[in-house]
Amino acid sequence: MSGPGGWWRGKSTPAKVETYTRWSFHFFALIELTSIGLPLFANVPSTLSWWLFPLVCGHAVLCAVTASRALDWVRGTRDRPRRLLTALAATTALVAVAALTLSGTDWRPATDAEVRLGASVFVGVIAFGTGTLALGTRDRRRMTHVVLGATVGAGAASFPLGVPGPAALVTAGTVLLTAGFLTFTAAFSVWLLDAVYELDAARETRARLAVAEERLRFGRDLHDVMGRNLAVIALKSELAVQLARRGRPEAVDQMTEVQRMARESQREVREVVRGYREADLAVELAGAQGVLKAAGIACEVTGSAPGLPAQVQSALGWVVREATTNVLRHGDARWCGVSLRVTDGRVTLTVENDGVPDAVPGAPGAGEGTGPGGGSGLAGLRERLTGLDGTLRAGPVEGGTFRLTAEVPMPDPPGPNPPAPDPPAPDPSAVPVPRRVNEVRS
Structure with missing residues (x-):
């Protein structure tokens, strides 16, 4: 489907969750640049800021690349990025130590703003680096060790550079909280992504088992x-x-x-x-409403089926079933409306939804799923309706809505039995002469 959102609509639900997770970690790199990289130019001398800013940029980009490769490893599409993880750990330590130089030296005293900024860069770089490194392991114990190691390393690196003891403890505690939070976020995101894929696989397995049963x-x-x-x-x-x-x-x-x-x-x-x-129309309408609501699609059904002939209910029941399948399989709908009305001796069933599929159903290869006993997809529905002198129309309409309309004429009710015609009057000349039974004797 063409359009700005076509690439998103074409993705399955697990793929959408994976894309959202991946770009969330990329957004963390942007947060790192804007929160601890750009303030360098306003609070640090230009020479020092132009020296530290590329380091922060390189660390943010390396975090984004490592997060993407680590997610590929979690999904089983790549090997574990060991070299990237090692490079990220070394770069995190280098940038963190460089940030502590903003606290001042013997030959260049630091201002209060530089001290605060140096501490924020130190804590931020370690927190973002630790949260990204957590994606490279699937064991919760190892994630805990990574956070604790970053905390102890931050405290140990502060003392040789002249940071006072209380300030070093506060810095270590801040690293523990921020790194722990980002690590928990990474672990939860990976768990959620795996759960979505497992639920999708379970749904497919349940569908196959239902077919087998x-x-x-x-x-x-x-x-x-x-x-x-x-x-x-x-x-x-x-x-x-x-x-x-x-x-x-x-x-x-x-x-x-x-x-x-x-x-x-x-x-x-x-x-x-x-x-x-045969399909019961009332059962199919109730089932379609329940299935769509379970899939997170608001469904509104108007009209009722009682009083319709059995053959009409069966044909329209298959229309409801196929339309519901197409809404779930071929589109990304948030709303679906089903209306049934009888006017001028014709039954009209309309199914509308706001998830226009990538291809117009009814065209070759578009929405043609196998249907029991009736051919395949919409082609089978047209065969069923043709047998009842009905019609089927399907396609997108204005406002980004897809509409499927089926019309079936109501069969004529059987009238009273016509009176039997009166027998013709006998012709006297044609009346046979009775034979005598005893005329011929055996």
Whole structure:
């Protein structure tokens, strides 16, 4: 689908969650640049700021790249980025130590603003680096060790550079809180992403199991119908063969019975298949509303099905089922409306939704899913409606809405039985002369 949001609408729900997670970590790099990188130019001499700002930029970019590769590793599409993780750890330590130089030296005393900015750069770089490093491990214990190691390292690096003891403890505590929060955010994001993919896989597995269970049930019904009849047909056919070899006339009676049993089996199989092909419109409307609401799509159903002929309800029930499947599978709808009305002797079913699919259903290859007993997708629906002199229209309309409309004429109600015509008056010349029964004697 063309348009600014076409690339987003074309993604599945797990892919959308993965994209959101990935760009959230990229946004962390932008936060690092704006919160601790840009303030350098306003509070630090130009020579020192132009020296520290590229380090902060390089650290932010390295965090974004490492986060992206680590997410690929979590999803199993890449190997673990060991070199990037090592490079990020070394760069984090380098930039953090460089930030402490803003606290001043023996030959250049620092202002209060420089001291505060140096502490913020020191804590921020370690926090963002630790949170990104947490993506490179799946073990909670190792994540805890990374946070504790960053905290101890921050406190240990402060003392040799002349930071007072209380200030070093405060800095270590701040690193513990910020790094722990970002690490928890990274761990929760990975857990949520894995949970979404597992739920999607479970839904597909449940759908396959439902199809397999339905096939087994259909197979059991066919076995119950055909098993006994085929066994009787086989026995009577064998008996007819034996009787025919002996020249007995009873063989004809047995073959007549075989023929009757075959026709009875054919009738029963048709009844079983017809039970699977027929759909109740009221049940389909309620089921569609429940399925769409479970998928997070607001569904509004107007109109009712009572009083419609069985064949009309069955055909429109399949329309509701196929339209619901297309809304869930081919679009990204947030709202769906189903209306049923009877006007001028025609039943009109309209299904609208605001998730226009990538291709117009009804075109070759668009929304043509396999449908039971009726062909495939909308093509099968058109075949069903054509048998009732109905029509089916599907396509996008104004306002980014997709509309599917099915119309079926109401069958004419059976009228009263017409009176039997009066018999013609007999022609006297054509009246036969009765014969005497005893005229001919045997």
